[in-house]
Amino acid sequence: MSTVEPLLPYEWPGSFFIGEEEMEAVSCVIRSRSPFRFYGHDLQGYVQKLEDAYCARTGQPYALAVNSGTAALSITLSAMDVGPGDEVLLPGYLWVSCIAAIVRAGAIPRLVEVDDTFCMDPNDLEQKITEHSKVVMVVHMSGMSGDIERIAAIARKHGLLLLEDCAQANGALFRGRPLGGFGDAAIFSFQLNKNVTAGEGGMLVCADKMLYDRAVAFHDLGYPRNEQGRLITDNPDLQLWGQGSRMSELSAAMMVAQEQKLDEITAAMRERNHYLYKRLSGIGGMKPRQVVDPQGDSGAFALLIWPDAETCRAITHATREAGVRPGPLGLNNVTMQDWGLHLYYNNLSLVNKRGLNSSGYPWTAPENVFAADYAYGRGSLPYADQLFDRTSVLQVPPILDFALCDRIVEIFSECAEHL
Numbered sequence: 001m002s003t004v005e006p007l008l009p010y011e012w013p014g015s016f017f018i019g020e021e022e023m024e025a026v027s028c029v030i031r032s033r034s035p036f037r038f039y040g041h042d043l044q045g046y047v048q049k050l051e052d053a054y055c056a057r058t059g060q061p062y063a064l065a066v067n068s069g070t071a072a073l074s075i076t077l078s079a080m081d082v083g084p085g086d087e088v089l090l091p092g093y094l095w096v097s098c099i100a101a102i103v104r105a106g107a108i109p110r111l112v113e114v115d116d117t118f119c120m121d122p123n124d125l126e127q128k129i130t131e132h133s134k135v136v137m138v139v140h141m142s143g144m145s146g147d148i149e150r151i152a153a154i155a156r157k158h159g160l161l162l163l164e165d166c167a168q169a170n171g172a173l174f175r176g177r178p179l180g181g182f183g184d185a186a187i188f189s190f191q192l193n194k195n196v197t198a199g200e201g202g203m204l205v206c207a208d209k210m211l212y213d214r215a216v217a218f219h220d221l222g223y224p225r226n227e228q229g230r231l232i233t234d235n236p237d238l239q240l241w242g243q244g245s246r247m248s249e250l251s252a253a254m255m256v257a258q259e260q261k262l263d264e265i266t267a268a269m270r271e272r273n274h275y276l277y278k279r280l281s282g283i284g285g286m287k288p289r290q291v292v293d294p295q296g297d298s299g300a301f302a303l304l305i306w307p308d309a310e311t312c313r314a315i316t317h318a319t320r321e322a323g324v325r326p327g328p329l330g331l332n333n334v335t336m337q338d339w340g341l342h343l344y345y346n347n348l349s350l351v352n353k354r355g356l357n358s359s360g361y362p363w364t365a366p367e368n369v370f371a372a373d374y375a376y377g378r379g380s381l382p383y384a385d386q387l388f389d390r391t392s393v394l395q396v397p398p399i400l401d402f403a404l405c406d407r408i409v410e411i412f413s414e415c416a417e418h419l
């Protein structure tokens, strides 16, 4: 183990900006003794304010705050009426929540290659569409999107619903248009690792009123509510099986303050990210990930593609030893192989087609026999596999000092020379 002190700050962007505004907003909820979103002594309406902010940010007409990004994914797929007999297309670079939401809906995940953006490859998407495809779940990984315009056009052409997972790309744009506004629906996460945070929380936005009404019911016991915040039980279209995924006013108060800082946070990360990409490019043969729209990248991640797996491993190890690593609670400057459940083949519940219960459902459902030959182990996406093998992940906290950026470049340079 290295004796050099860790140089990197922790990689939790929004957390560095938690301050007076968050404290004041949360105190306001506490003073009003009204932490529940639907009624209270003196409701402050922070959840509503946050939803309004996400409509404005994404350009979508409807927004629903929930208690996590994972819940937002599940609720959206339920609202889209995804179930047995359906498949959802998603890229091989993802997060476990994306797959879990599909399987928990009773549907089948269908893996799509990634390209050098590390996001869904539109060419492979076209190849993978079948008669069972219902939704394209595009995952804007590591801070930005791939060619979302083309993906949206393909989804439209084939009559598929488009769900954007913006959990890792909050505040990012594509050619001037905000992510989250390209599809039928989009989700966000406010967990600690995200660009803005309340520790926990999520958001879904969507284009269609019925989709929204169904999402509202699914997130809250299965029924909508009236103006007084009481459950409406006599609407036959909205008597569903819901979950307990409401956002509290406390989380929303914190998030309203954080959301106002989002553009400042992404601007800071983007500037540092560009600087690092520019200065690190070429060192040891490193090529950055393809960034289609540099101005739209939220900047949270620099993905460094090395000539081969051995160089990737060696340089990551050497630079970590020389201090390019965070404290013990962080995960930064790691090889993608150490990036766990972000790689499809590291999700052993997927690889082994684990059921929701001992019946093996949904894999064993008669409507899903079409997927009997689908495989999810390493080798299923050869292009993604070789990219994962030779890429390392450098997260770019918004408070990273430029002098420290220079020191990081110096260390990479020295380590590359000694390889």
Ligand SMILES: Cc1ncc(COP(=O)(O)O)c(C=O)c1O
Residues within 6 Å of the ligand: 067, 068, 069, 070, 071, 094, 095, 097, 098, 139, 165, 167, 168, 188, 189, 190, 191, 200, 201, 202
């Ligand atoms: C791409 C992606 N989708 C969904 C989620 C789930 O968000 P949460 O942790 O809020 O449930 C995450 C969180 O890490 C994520 O990275």
